Structure formats: C-alpha cells, structure tokens
C-alpha cells in the first residue's frame with residue numbers, strides 16, 4: 661500500500677498532479693478542499709461552516725477537517741492506497757492522521773512537497789480564478805492570507821515529516837508533464 665501526502669502552497673499543483681498519480685498508482689485521491697467545496701455546493705451544515713473560513717482564506721478548524729477526512733478514508737475500505745491533497749495542514753492534523761492510520765495498520769509512505777516561488781503561485785492562482793470561479797483564487801488579499809496561513813501553520817510540518825524521514829521536496833516549476841515525471845521517478849524509488 662502506498663499512502664502519499666502531497667504538500668505545497670496553494671497553486672503548487674497538488675490537485676493537478678494528484679489526478680495523474682491516482683490513475684498511475686491506483687490510489688484514492690482525497691482533497692479536503694474539494695470535499696469542502698462539494699459540501700458548500702450541496703448546502704450541507706458542514707459546507708456552511710467551512711464557507712465562512714474559506715471565503716476569507718482561513719483554515720477550517722482542525723477537528724471538523726479531521727472528522728471529514730477520516731470519514732472519507734473509511735468510505736474507501738478497498739483502497740490500495742491514498743493520495744492526501746491539502747491535508748494535513750497543521751501539526752494537530754498530521755498527528756491525528758498518523759494516529760488514525762496506525763489504528764488501521766496503515767501509515768504514510770512519503771510526503772512530497774511541490775515547491776515554487778510565491779510570485780509564480782500568485783500568478784497561477786489568479787489565472788485559475790478566471791475559470792474556476794473560486795472566490796479565494798480571485799482576490800490577491802485572500803491569496804496572500806492563504807500563504808500566511810500556510811507559512812504559520814503548514815510550513816512547520818516539513819520538520820515533522822523530516823523527523824520521520826518522509827519529506828521529499830520536488831521542483832514544482834515546469835510543465836505539468838515535467839513535474840509528473842519528477843514525481844513518478846521519486847515514487848518509483850520509494
């Protein structure tokens with residue numbers, strides 16, 4: 661079983677690359693951002709709650725996110741492995757994920773970080789916002805707040821996974837194909 665965490669700032673290409681990797685390695689792709697957006701579209705209570713945070717570019721509270729993620733893993737008992745995209749984003753989410761997987765005799769195989777400079781990421785997000793309709797991609801101040809959340813709460817996870825020898829940085833600048841190749845070369849060596 662391979663369980664991957666795709667790590668990186670907003671716009672780093674996690675969702676795009678996860679789409680390729682899930683097919684190649686037969687993994688279930690879980691994006692917490694997509695799950696929240698699905699709940700918002702369907703006007704669930706979870707969606708209403710999440711929207712109030714997402715609209716500002718703030719993180720949704722940990723326990724709400726952890727419960728949603730665990731429910732999604734439990735919905736896929738036949739999975740041969742998972743790609744976690746956009747989760748964990750805080751230390752307490754990372755610790756909860758480790759404990760949850762351990763309880764299922766599973767673990768994280770590797771955390772792969774897609775790295776790119778902020779100015780490239782802002783440009784990518786504003787471009788995506790033109791077609792995605794995502795309000796958090798259309799407003800530069802919301803984008804910068806998402807980066808701030810990342811720097812404060814998510815960046816410390818690098819040390820957390822380095823401590824487990826599971827952190828693998830990848831150059832996230834280039835064509836989609838080039839980056840997919842870098843990822844698959846790394847995963848094939850795991």
Ligand code: AMP
Nearest residue numbers: 692693713714718719720725746747749
């Ligand atoms: P994303 O699609 O991954 O860029 O996520 C969009 C938004 O969903 C984020 O800005 C957060 O508001 C929320 N979100 C997604 N994943 C998480 C998470 N793991 N923890 C907290 N909030 C999250």
